[in-house]
Every structure is written in structure tokens, then in C-alpha cells.
Amino acid sequence: MTGIPADTAHWPAPTASGAVDANVTVPGSKSVTNRALVLAALASEPGWLRRPLRSRDTLLMAEALRALGVGIEEVVSSSASSTAGEAWRVIPAGLHGPARVDVGNAGTVMRFLPPVAALADGPVTFDGDPRSHERPLHGVIDALRALGARIDDEGRGALPMTVHGSGSLAGGRVNVDASSSSQFISALLLSAPRFNQGVELRHTGATLPSLPHIRMTVDMLRLAGAKVDSPEGGGEPNVWRVDPSALLGRDLTIEPDLSNAAPFLAAALVTGGRVTVPDWPTHTTQPGDALREIFTRMGGKYTLDERGLTFTGTGRIQGIDADLHEVGELTPVIAAVAALADSESVLRGIAHLRLHETDRLAALAKELNELGGDVTETEDGLRIRPRTLRGGVFHTYEDHRLATAAAVLGLVVEGVLVENVATTAKTLPDFPQLWAGMLSRAASGDALAEQGA
Numbered sequence: 001m002t003g004i005p006a007d008t009a010h011w012p013a014p015t016a017s018g019a020v021d022a023n024v025t026v027p028g029s030k031s032v033t034n035r036a037l038v039l040a041a042l043a044s045e046p047g048w049l050r051r052p053l054r055s056r057d058t059l060l061m062a063e064a065l066r067a068l069g070v071g072i073e074e075v076v077s078s079s080a081s082s083t084a085g086e087a088w089r090v091i092p093a094g095l096h097g098p099a100r101v102d103v104g105n106a107g108t109v110m111r112f113l114p115p116v117a118a119l120a121d122g123p124v125t126f127d128g129d130p131r132s133h134e135r136p137l138h139g140v141i142d143a144l145r146a147l148g149a150r151i152d153d154e155g156r157g158a159l160p161m162t163v164h165g166s167g168s169l170a171g172g173r174v175n176v177d178a179s180s181s182s183q184f185i186s187a188l189l190l191s192a193p194r195f196n197q198g199v200e201l202r203h204t205g206a207t208l209p210s211l212p213h214i215r216m217t218v219d220m221l222r223l224a225g226a227k228v229d230s231p232e233g234g235g236e237p238n239v240w241r242v243d244p245s246a247l248l249g250r251d252l253t254i255e256p257d258l259s260n261a262a263p264f265l266a267a268a269l270v271t272g273g274r275v276t277v278p279d280w281p282t283h284t285t286q287p288g289d290a291l292r293e294i295f296t297r298m299g300g301k302y303t304l305d306e307r308g309l310t311f312t313g314t315g316r317i318q319g320i321d322a323d324l325h326e327v328g329e330l331t332p333v334i335a336a337v338a339a340l341a342d343s344e345s346v347l348r349g350i351a352h353l354r355l356h357e358t359d360r361l362a363a364l365a366k367e368l369n370e371l372g373g374d375v376t377e378t379e380d381g382l383r384i385r386p387r388t389l390r391g392g393v394f395h396t397y398e399d400h401r402l403a404t405a406a407a408v409l410g411l412v413v414e415g416v417l418v419e420n421v422a423t424t425a426k427t428l429p430d431f432p433q434l435w436a437g438m439l440s441r442a443a444s445g446d447a448l449a450e451q452g453a
């Protein structure tokens with residue numbers, strides 16, 4: 001025996017028998033779905049989410065809102081062959097405590113819901129996976145207290161905690177240091193139309209990660225009828241203002257999750273193949289849209305047309321020096337591609353990833369090095385020197401993006417065993433099936449066959 005565990009907890013990542021050539025329908029965006037759920041729950045009339053992501057993070061969000069009294073109904077298409085008709089109808093109602101919220105390890109749930117809970121008329125307790133106790137929440141807790149909320153966190157500044165909702169929140173001016181997570185800002189802005197005075201929020205930290213996600217929050221608030229001033233609209237730097245107002249119930253079709261498209265596009269790059277992701281939006285605030293440019297710099301090319309985004313590998317993978325501060329969640333898959341490149345890569349601006357689902361910088365360095373890689377952590381990122389890699393167990397630390405990154409390596413490295421591939425269900429249920437479907441097209445030569453539709 002090789003010492004490689006043979007249990008089912010280790011998923012043998014399939015190798016590609018040739019260049020992949022597939023059409024991959026990627027499920028809906030986690031970030032858009034969870035914002036849409038919160039905004040619909042706070043609206044003054046019912047709304048629809050079409051093609052929502054149904055994954056651990058979004059089901060936790062829906063369950064938590066239901067616990068607060070919001071109606072969320074599943075509407076499934078009568079056509080068994082299509083998932084396109086699946087929708088959630090959200091029926092807002094008075095927000096009630098007592099209630100319990102399980103946040104799992106979802107940053108969006110643990111940060112976006114405490115402001116909603118402050119509007120409820122009773123206590124709402126928050127708890128989640130052990131890692132949720134370690135992820136930063138102080139920005140939300142301190143700001144809510146400053147805006148008038150009563151929160152009992154026994155001085156932790158983190159979960160578990162109870163928000164003692166009193167039915168309304170004063171709102172007003174508040175300072176927040178969101179250098180550890182942009183979600184502090186998104187959280188406060190999303191509920192702010194329902195605060196008595198709205199909010200004037202000033203970010204006081206030296207850096208601010210994941211700006212596209214804050215733009216997504218502002219765009220979606222405006223779409224729901226809120227009046228928002230943001231720095232990018234010519235407003236004061238680092239200041240966002242939201243007026244108090246009613247929110248509209250919208251009928252929203254959720255975009256595919258472009259960050260979850262990353263492993264599939266990477267498959268085209270590392271196998272010198274071709275992958276099309278249908279319904280790629282022409283205008284979007286999703287950070288995953290940056291993959292077009294990043295993977296082009298790494299050696300591929302793309303077309304964006306009515307079929308979607310088609311990414312083609314050229315057989316060459318180049319290293320990259322990239323600041324990923326705005327698009328941090330793309331890091332694990334980019335690091336995997338970089339480990340297979342023909343030159344060194346430096347990934348910068350991502351120190352805050354140490355506080356994500358796991359310490360992503362430490363985990364990527366350790367796991368890539370255990371397969372024979374040469375990766376060092378820098379103060380704010382990773383330096384990756386490509387080496388010939390070998391198979392072995394790739395530990396995933398309950399981090400969905402570590403698992404999908406490992407699958408990319410497995411395409412070209414024999415014997416990669418992905419620990420707990422089921423952790424991909426956080427945002428991408430059925431990942432192993434989608435991956436196998438993409439590869440079966442490569443094996444059968446069934447070019448661009450439609451998958452999952």
C-alpha cells in the first residue's frame with residue numbers, strides 16, 4: 001500500500017484524458033442569492049428569486065429568515081427536464097423573536113443577519129460551526145451597538161451571541177473598520193433602509209477588501225428602490241449613505257456564480273481545452289468576472305457572446321503577479337493554476353484570507369507543498385514557484401474553494417485525493433457530478449454538449 005487512505009472521505013480527483021471541451025451550466029451566485037433573500041425579506045411586498053443558488057450557505061440564510069417569520073416558498077417547475085423554472089417566492093412579514101439562527105460557516109449569514117435581527121421584536125441567538133466563532137464579526141457588533149442595538153456577546157466580539165431586537169433601530173452615523181471583511185459594510189447597508197434614520201457609514205480602516213461585493217450591495221439596494229450615496233458615485237471617499245425608505249419586492253433572476261466558474265475555466269486553461277459557461281452576464285458586479293482577464297494573463301483566451309463565456313487554453317500556462325485584494329475569493333483556484341504554470345507567481349493583497357473559511361494562505365502553502373510544490377506565504381499573499389507535483393491527500397479544512405482548487409490540480413497530477421469533497425456543498429452542490437460531466441465530454445469527444453440543462 002502507498003499509505004494513501006482508501007475511505008470514501010477522500011475523493012480521487014479525476015485526471016483529464018485530454019483537452020476538456022464542455023458546456024458547463026454553473027449554479028446561481030451565493031453572494032447575489034443571499035443579498036436578494038435579505039432585501040426581499042425586508043421589502044414591503046412579496047418578491048421572487050429565480051434560479052437561486054440552493055447550497056448550504058443559501059439554505060441557511062433562507063432557514064434563518066423563516067425562523068424570523070419571513071415566508072419563503074419553493075416553486076418548482078412542472079417540467080422535470082428543466083431546473084430553469086425553480087424559484088423562491090419571498091413573502092415579507094413582521095420580524096419576530098425569539099428565534100435561533102445557525103450561520104454554519106457562512107460569512108454572509110453571520111454578518112448580514114444581525115442587523116435584520118435588530119429589527120425583530122425579540123431575542124435572536126446566533127451560532128454556527130466552530131470556525132464561525134473565529135471569523136471577525138466585531139465590525140457588525142460594534143456598529144449595531146452604536147446605532148442603538150442591544151447585543152449580548154459576553155465580550156467576545158464574535159459568535160455565539162444574542163441580538164435583543166426591539167422592533168426597530170435608530171440608525172444614524174457610524175464608523176466601521178472593515179479592513180478584515182467587506183461584509184461588515186454590506187451587512188449594515190442592506191438593512192439600513194429599515195433603520196429609522198437610515199445610515200451614514202464611514203470606513204476607517206487602512207484597506208478595504210472585496211470592493212466589487214460592496215458595489216453588488218449598492219446596486220442591489222438601488223434595484224430594490226433604496227437611495228444610496230456611495231464613494232464611487234462621486235460621493236465622499238469611504239462613506240456610504242442610505243436613506244430610510246420602503247423596499248420594493250422584485251422579480252430577480254440570479255446570475256450564475258462566476259467565482260464558482262473558476263475551476264471549470266481553469267480546466268480549460270490547464271488541459272489546453274475549451275469550456276463555455278452559459279448565461280455569463282455582460283455587466284456584473286461579481287468578482288468572478290475578473291477571471292476573464294486573470295486567466296488571459298495566465299495564457300488563455302476568451303470570447304463572450306450569446307453562448308456565454310468560452311475560455312480556451314493554449315497549452316501554455318504562465319505565472320502571474322497579481323493583486324487579488326478585490327477578488328480574494330478567486331485565490332485558491334488561481335493558486336492551483338499558478339502551481340502548474342511555467343514561471344513563478346506572486347499573489348498579493350490577500351492577507352484577509354487568513355480569516356476566511358480557514359486560513360487560506362497557510363492551507364494553500366501547506367497542501368501544495370505536500371504535493372511537491374514550492375509555495376511560501378508572504379505578508380500579504382503567496383509566492384508560488386512551479387515544481388513537478390505528485391499525488392497525495394489534499395486536505396481541505398472545510399473550505400469549499402480548497403476542494404475545487406485541488407480538483408484542478410488533479411486534472412493533470414495523478415493520484416490527488418481530495419479530503420471531504422462534500423464541503424463544496426457550501427456554495428456548489430453536486431460539484432463532483434458537474435466535474436465528472438465536464439470530463440465525460442472530454443473523454444467522449446462530445447464537444448460542447450449541453451450539460452445540466
Ligand SMILES: O=C(O)C1=C[C@@H](OP(=O)(O)O)[C@@H](O)[C@H](O)C1
Pocket residue numbers: 030031032107108180181182183186209210213328329352
Ligand atoms: O459579500 C459577499 O458576498 C462576499 C464578500 C467577500 O468577503 P470578504 O470581504 O470577507 O473577503 C467574499 O470573500 C465572500 O466570499 C463573499
Ligand SMILES: C=C(OP(=O)(O)O)C(=O)O
Pocket residue numbers: 105106107108329356357401427
Ligand atoms: C469567503 C467566502 O465565503 P463567506 O461568504 O463565508 O465569507 C468564500 O465563499 O470564498
